[in-house]
Amino acid sequence: MAKIVLRRVTKSFGQKVAVDDLNLEVEDGEFVIVVGPSGCGKTTTLRMIAGFETPNMGTLHIGGTLMNHVPPKDRNLAMVFQNYALFPHMSVERNLSFGLRVRHASKKEINTQVHEIAEMLGIRPLLDRKPAQLSGGERQRVALGRALLRKPQAFLLDEPLSNLDAALRTQMRFELKRIHAQFPVTTVYVTHDQVEAMTMADRIVLMNDGELQQVAPPETLYAEPVNVFAAGFIGSPKINLVSARIDHSSGGSALRCLATAIPLTTEIADQLRSAQSETVTIGIRPEDILPQSPMDDTPGRAVVSGTVEVIEPLGAETHIAVRVGDDILTCRTPPRSGLEMGSTINLSFDIAQATIFDGTSGLRLC
Amino acid sequence: MTTLAKPPTSDDTAIAEPRLRSAIRHVVTTAWLFPSAALLIGLFIIPTCYAVYLGFTNLELLGQYAQNYNFTGLANLQRMIHDPTFWLSVKLTLIFVIGSGVIAQTVLGLALALLGQRVNVIARSSVGAIVILAWVLPEITVAFVWYSFSQAGGTLSHLFGVPNSDLLSTVPMLVVCMANAWRGTAFSMLLLSAGLRNVPREVDEAAQLEGAGYWRRLFTVTLPIIRPTLMINLLLITLATISDFTLIFAMTQGGPGNQTAILPVYMYIEAFQFNQLGYGTTIALTLVLIGAILSIAYIRQLRPELQDSTS
Amino acid sequence: MSADQLVTTEREVTAPAVVRKRRSLARPVLNVFMIVIGLVFLLPLLWLILASFNPTADGTLAMPHPFSLLNYHLVIRAGAGAAIRNSLYLAGVSTVIATAVSTMAGFMLARRKIRFKGLVLVLILFLTGLPITLLLIPTYQIFVHLNWLNSKFYTSLVLASMSVPFSIWLLKNFIGQVPGEFEEAAAIEGASEISILFRIVIPLIIPGILVAAILTFINSWGSFLIPLVLDANPSDTPGAVGIYQFMSANGQVQFGQLAAYSVLFSVPVIILYLISSRWLSGGFSFAGGVKG
Ligand SMILES: Nc1ncnc2c1ncn2[C@@H]1O[C@H](COP(=O)(O)OP(=O)(O)OP(=O)(O)O)[C@@H](O)[C@H]1O
Numbered sequence: 001m002a003k004i005v006l007r008r009v010t011k012s013f014g015q016k017v018a019v020d021d022l023n024l025e026v027e028d029g030e031f032v033i034v035v036g037p038s039g040c041g042k043t044t045t046l047r048m049i050a051g052f053e054t055p056n057m058g059t060l061h062i063g064g065t066l067m068n069h070v071p072p073k074d075r076n077l078a079m080v081f082q083n084y085a086l087f088p089h090m091s092v093e094r095n096l097s098f099g100l101r102v103r104h105a106s107k108k109e110i111n112t113q114v115h116e117i118a119e120m121l122g123i124r125p126l127l128d129r130k131p132a133q134l135s136g137g138e139r140q141r142v143a144l145g146r147a148l149l150r151k152p153q154a155f156l157l158d159e160p161l162s163n164l165d166a167a168l169r170t171q172m173r174f175e176l177k178r179i180h181a182q183f184p185v186t187t188v189y190v191t192h193d194q195v196e197a198m199t200m201a202d203r204i205v206l207m208n209d210g211e212l213q214q215v216a217p218p219e220t221l222y223a224e225p226v227n228v229f230a231a232g233f234i235g236s237p238k239i240n241l242v243s244a245r246i247d248h249s250s251g252g253s254a255l256r257c258l259a260t261a262i263p264l265t266t267e268i269a270d271q272l273r274s275a276q277s278e279t280v281t282i283g284i285r286p287e288d289i290l291p292q293s294p295m296d297d298t299p300g301r302a303v304v305s306g307t308v309e310v311i312e313p314l315g316a317e318t319h320i321a322v323r324v325g326d327d328i329l330t331c332r333t334p335p336r337s338g339l340e341m342g343s344t345i346n347l348s349f350d351i352a353q354a355t356i357f358d359g360t361s362g363l364r365l366c
Numbered sequence: 367m368t369t370l371a372k373p374p375t376s377d378d379t380a381i382a383e384p385r386l387r388s389a390i391r392h393v394v395t396t397a398w399l400f401p402s403a404a405l406l407i408g409l410f411i412i413p414t415c416y417a418v419y420l421g422f423t424n425l426e427l428l429g430q431y432a433q434n435y436n437f438t439g440l441a442n443l444q445r446m447i448h449d450p451t452f453w454l455s456v457k458l459t460l461i462f463v464i465g466s467g468v469i470a471q472t473v474l475g476l477a478l479a480l481l482g483q484r485v486n487v488i489a490r491s492s493v494g495a496i497v498i499l500a501w502v503l504p505e506i507t508v509a510f511v512w513y514s515f516s517q518a519g520g521t522l523s524h525l526f527g528v529p530n531s532d533l534l535s536t537v538p539m540l541v542v543c544m545a546n547a548w549r550g551t552a553f554s555m556l557l558l559s560a561g562l563r564n565v566p567r568e569v570d571e572a573a574q575l576e577g578a579g580y581w582r583r584l585f586t587v588t589l590p591i592i593r594p595t596l597m598i599n600l601l602l603i604t605l606a607t608i609s610d611f612t613l614i615f616a617m618t619q620g621g622p623g624n625q626t627a628i629l630p631v632y633m634y635i636e637a638f639q640f641n642q643l644g645y646g647t648t649i650a651l652t653l654v655l656i657g658a659i660l661s662i663a664y665i666r667q668l669r670p671e672l673q674d675s676t677s
Numbered sequence: 678m679s680a681d682q683l684v685t686t687e688r689e690v691t692a693p694a695v696v697r698k699r700r701s702l703a704r705p706v707l708n709v710f711m712i713v714i715g716l717v718f719l720l721p722l723l724w725l726i727l728a729s730f731n732p733t734a735d736g737t738l739a740m741p742h743p744f745s746l747l748n749y750h751l752v753i754r755a756g757a758g759a760a761i762r763n764s765l766y767l768a769g770v771s772t773v774i775a776t777a778v779s780t781m782a783g784f785m786l787a788r789r790k791i792r793f794k795g796l797v798l799v800l801i802l803f804l805t806g807l808p809i810t811l812l813l814i815p816t817y818q819i820f821v822h823l824n825w826l827n828s829k830f831y832t833s834l835v836l837a838s839m840s841v842p843f844s845i846w847l848l849k850n851f852i853g854q855v856p857g858e859f860e861e862a863a864a865i866e867g868a869s870e871i872s873i874l875f876r877i878v879i880p881l882i883i884p885g886i887l888v889a890a891i892l893t894f895i896n897s898w899g900s901f902l903i904p905l906v907l908d909a910n911p912s913d914t915p916g917a918v919g920i921y922q923f924m925s926a927n928g929q930v931q932f933g934q935l936a937a938y939s940v941l942f943s944v945p946v947i948i949l950y951l952i953s954s955r956w957l958s959g960g961f962s963f964a965g966g967v968k969g
Pocket residue numbers: 013016017018036037038039040041042043044045082
């Protein structure tokens with residue numbers, strides 16, 4: 001039983017509020033991924049859970065026990081540090097076995113466990129080396145190994161795969177998922193990598209500037225971001241954000257943007273009535289915008305026309321950026337579409353698929 | 367999102383660290399600091415305060431005032447002001463500090479550091495090793511070597527072209543200054559070499575492209591850049607030289623006729639040879655005062671740079 | 678470093694020919710100049726070594742013929758060995774005390790929140806600049822009262838305290854450079870404070886401790902004024918005072934024997950310096966432990 005509960009946790013360094021009034025529950029055995037821009041307080045949150053920082057305010061419970069002032073060594077956690085923190089004077093083997101040695105595990109047990117984990121992480125040939133003699137990726141795997149060797153109450157991983165090459169990263173991602181499936185230990189995992197976040201997380205915790213933005217499973221976060229920030233942070237290429245004016249005229253409601261007026265269903269129009277201002281921000285995922293040839297007829301879809309400004313062929317698909325008035329819309333198209341820079345193109349999208357945010361508060365309206 | 371049943375304790379307030387744990391941490395921290403604190407208080411702070419008091423007493427080493435000394439107010443100061451030997455000693459101290467420390471050691475050290483940049487590796491490392499060796503030798507050894515060297519018939523006397531005169535009686539101050547310069551140059555050399563290594567190459571190269579010659583670049587580019595290092599070097603040399611005792615005392619005991627009695631030596635003579643512990647302390651206090659004034663002057667010089675680099 | 682080298686080679690390649698030529702002309706002159714300075718610095722050292730092997734040495738630089746160890750023989754018989762043992766005691770005891778207490782204080786000052794820490798550090802820095810000449814008389818007076826005069830141990834204590842301010846600064850800065858994450862990593866692995874101290878902290882700061890110890894040792898070894906004033910016991914005389922007494926005692930200065938005495942007295946600190954400078958220039962780092 002190792003549920004991690006943070007209630008109203010605040011941590012400031014002098015004037016700087018690194019974590020602001022954070023409420024978060026990580027269920028026992030859950031794999032939670034924390035994302036957010038650099039400096040938003042991810043590491044600080046982990047360090048508070050680990051016990052290296054004491055919250056100025058609020059409570060931290062692990063496994064039902066109040067932990068605010070329990071020293072790190074008594075929390076039975078394992079952590080991978082953002083900068084590894086491998087002991088420079090110890091060999092890889094002694095780094096890996098450190099936790100077991102301070103717990104006075106038997107030599108035999110230490111030996112089997114070290115070799116098992118080294119095998120899994122592919123660092124077996126490195127056991128006798130010192131950290132200085134390793135590459136960045138090797139160091140990171142040793143740091144991971146040191147944490148994985150024990151069976152702690154929870155894992156705290158601070159960008160544990162950031163220094164690996166793409167292939168190794170994919171492999172380690174599978175490895176971590178497999179380990180978690182086998183031993184479902186509560187895990188809090190910080191990353192900048194969206195693929196990691198989307199593929200590994202039970203739930204994603206999105207932070208910005210010390211404040212929690214949204215906690216949700218990956219698909220929910222993608223489909224129903226609570227605000228403009230959440231919408232813009234998740235997804236690649238980035239969601240298209242277009243500002244629009246609401247026009248409730250006699251003939252029915254419409255959104256004025258992209259040099260046209262997009263008629264709204266009464267359902268959407270009603271939801272928009274709670275908007276604080278005249279303007280809203282429309283978020284349209286690039287995959288929801290389709291290039292349209294003039295003869296196609298897609299009733300209910302808004303059609304805009306613009307000029308192609310950038311073409312990025314990625315192999316499996318091509319991203320194009322289209323200028324429509326003052327806005328640029330990115331959309332995904334099939335490869336080899338035969339488009340040319342500067343050519344005119346019609347784009348269509350369904351306003352019902354779009355997410356609409358309040359222009360002032362940035363909160364989602366529908 | 368995560369609305370929870372209100373817990374019994376209010377989360378709005380910071381949870382205080384348990385008393386016992388914070389008390390233990392406090393005790394441990396204090397215990398680790400205690401030995402140093404005891405040494406520093408017992409053998410630095412208390413003696414310093416005591417010195418300020420003793421400087422205004424007529425304490426003597428032996429005799430009547432050794433036990434029952436009294437506070438004599440400004441008597442020691444008055445005596446000092448009217449003591450020609452004291453003023454001679456101040457003058458000698460300044461000569462020693464400025465001549466052998468500030469000028470000789472710094473100029474030689476800087477010259478070696480600059481040469482070291484341009485000569486070949488073997489010359490640099492072997493000459494560097496010799497200069498550093500002179501610095502590492504115990505002071506008493508240095509004193510003895512230069513004492514012997516400047517004897518009548520000594521090598522230094524030969525080099526000066528007066529083989530039959532004892533340089534320590536004809537030009538004693540010059541000899542002790544030379545000895546001190548010989549001993550201390552390595553420090554400046556090491557410090558200034560490090561400073562020079564930190565001068566960005568591009569700056570010098572830019573000046574080269576402008577057509578500036580070596581000396582011009584040295585005085586208008588390199589030296590201004592390492593000015594902070596130079597000032598720190600001067601500060602440290604001054605503090606070390608001004609309180610130097612062993613070298614001069616072992617070579618001349620302040621003689622002949624007080625001609626090399628810089629303040630520390632004069633203090634020792636007054637205190638432990640003429641028994642005037644109180645007066646000796648007054649001299650030592652004056653020495654500290656001079657050191658403090660010089661240090662403040664250097665730090666003043668440094669401050670604009672420090673502000674520059676932080677802003 | 679590698680970037681630095683890159684710049685060097687690049688510059689050699691692209692430097693305009695004129696500059697290159699001028700430099701290559703100037704080099705030999707500069708080399709000669711450097712070597713002349715070196716020779717001037719060498720003369721006194723050379724004299725010291727040659728005189729120590731010359732029973733009839735005087736102040737002139739001269740080859741001894743024959744080389745003889747007689748001087749060494751004589752000074753050791755005259756008590757140089759005992760004096761050097763005393764130096765060893767003073768330097769050894771003061772080094773152990775100063776280094777131990779400074780390490781403890783340096784660790785706390787680097788790692789813990791302490792009230793008035795800034796003030797304490799400034800005070801310690803100020804103490805490093807205080808001359809022993811100021812402390813000498815009051816310390817002597819205190820020693821008279823406590824009846825501590827003429828004791829090797831208490832003299833070492835004073836020598837130790839002279840080194841403590843600088844050692845604390847050095848070690849505080851050294852420990853401050855060791856990333857605290859090593860200790861945190863050990864803590865989360867379950868190590869106790871004591872275990873962290875001995876398994877992580879001390880191994881990591883051993884180079885700093887050694888540098889502080891060596892500097893204290895070299896200082897205490899050469900100390901002259903403090904033992905001269907605080908310990909008049911003839912059997913406690915350390916090397917520095919011994920050489921001084923030897924210089925002034927014999928009406929006719931025994932240059933050869935004194936040179937031998939000085940060499941014996943100087944060799945230990947030279948060796949220590951060599952060890953420590955290798956250590957310093959070897960550049961211990963925490964490479965690999967942390968990213969960046
Ligand atoms: N010890 C500290 N003292 C002062 N400020 C700190 C300290 N630790 C963190 N901060 C500040 O708190 C904020 C949050 O830092 P944190 O390390 O948690 O960011 P992060 O989300 O982990 O960023 P990154 O993705 O770059 O690792 C930053 O603005 C940082 O500068």
